[in-house]
Amino acid sequence: MLTQLRGPALALTIAVALPTPLLAWYAHTQHGAIGIQAVLFAAMICWGSSLGALTLIVTYRRSPYAMHAAMAGIGLRTGIPLAIGAFLKQAEGPLAEAGVFGMIMAYYLLTLLVETVLAARLLQSAANVSKAS
DSSP, rough: HHHHHHHHHHHHHHHTOOOOOHHHHHHHHEEEEEEEHHHHHHHHHHHHHHHHHHHHHHHHHTTTHHHHHHHHHHHHHHHHHHHHHHHHHTTTTTHTTTTTTHHHHHHHHHHHHHHHHHHHHHHOOOHHHHHHO
């Protein structure tokens, strides 16, 4: 299973890593060091939740529960960033002042796009394998 997750995980990691220096630079100019922390925190939250969703899909893609895993992945990928972002915004701490919720939303949209494409490819390849069998 881990070997099947390696390629999609690498693609997701690269997609999250590419805009991070630019976003960190912008956040640093606006909020200082805490802005960089907000960017890195948002990146890690969204990357981790999308990686969890991909893990569910890879684990169950060749089972009768593939669509259930995809739906659970949507809940995981969406629920964790939104819940953490809402909590931090409500807490009104330094991360909230540095715009962590906006950063979470930016990374959420990026990881949503990338993870959806990767999940569709994984599920399509599993469907092609089951048709050939």
